[in-house]
Structure formats: C-alpha cells, structure tokens
Amino acid sequence: MAKQRYVDPRTGKPARNGTAVAALVLGLLALATGVWSPVPVVGVLAALVAIVPAVLAVAFGHVALTRSRQIGGIGRAAAITGLYTGYVALGIVVVTTVGWIVSTFVQGF
Known part of the structure; x- marks a missing residue:
C-alpha cells in the first residue's frame, strides 16, 4: 500500500x-x-566563525522538527541531523574556549 504524501x-x-535543509547545511558548516x-592559532577564528552557524542550525532544527510534525514527517531526518551537528559544534567550541580560559589563568597571562 502506497503512503500518501x-x-x-x-x-x-x-x-x-x-x-x-537549512539546519542540515548550517550544522555541517x-x-x-x-x-x-x-x-x-587558527582556533580563535574558527571558534568565532563556527558559533554563528551552530546556533542557527540548532534554532532552525527545532523549527524544522515542529514543521515536520505538521506536514507528515517530511524533513525530519535532515532536521535531526542539523540539530545534532549544531549541538556537537557548539560543544566543541564551548569546551575549547573554556580550555583556553583555564590555561590562560593557570599560566598567568
């Protein structure tokens, strides 16, 4: 039996x-x-550049999940992937930034 679209x-x-799709692309970026x-050296710039698309991926991912429920599950996998990649990128940037701050204070500026 065919599934209705x-x-x-x-x-x-x-x-x-x-x-x-926007959440997926931004999350991968x-x-x-x-x-x-x-x-x-490159990490400071990478962290600053990565934070914006990561936050947008998380926001778009949550909006896309809500929309996916309304239209019968279309785009659900892309929304979840965008959420995961956005949260992972945020985690990497936050942990790295905390590490930089801690190492700076331990070494004494």
Missing part, C-alpha cells in the same frame, strides 16, 4: 521542509569549522 493546499505541490577550534 502531504500536499500543500495553497499550491497543490508536495510539501517541502526548507528549514530542515558549523561542524566543519568547529573542529578547527582546538588548533592554537
């Missing part, structure tokens, strides 16, 4: 979840730049 009543076309944050 949700059709947008305004356009008559199958529904899409662009917010989920944040993760790709966030993994460089432990590197001593």
Whole structure:
C-alpha cells in the first residue's frame, strides 16, 4: 500500500521542509569549522566563525522538527541531523574556549 504524501493546499505541490535543509547545511558548516577550534592559532577564528552557524542550525532544527510534525514527517531526518551537528559544534567550541580560559589563568597571562 502506497503512503500518501502531504500536499500543500495553497499550491497543490508536495510539501517541502526548507528549514530542515537549512539546519542540515548550517550544522555541517558549523561542524566543519568547529573542529578547527582546538588548533592554537587558527582556533580563535574558527571558534568565532563556527558559533554563528551552530546556533542557527540548532534554532532552525527545532523549527524544522515542529514543521515536520505538521506536514507528515517530511524533513525530519535532515532536521535531526542539523540539530545534532549544531549541538556537537557548539560543544566543541564551548569546551575549547573554556580550555583556553583555564590555561590562560593557570599560566598567568
């Protein structure tokens, strides 16, 4: 038995979840730049660059999950992947930043 697809009543076309795709892309971008944050010189810039897409990925991921429930699960996997990658990138940046702060105070500026 074929599964029925949700059709947008305004356009008559199958529904899409662009917010989920945005969360996925931003999460992967944040993760790709966030993994460089432990590197001593490049890390400061990488952490600053990674924090913005990571926060946006988390925000868009939560919005996309809500929208996915409304349109029958479309984009759910992309939304969850965007959430995971955004949270992982945030975790990497936060742990690295705390490490920098602690090492700075231990060494005495």
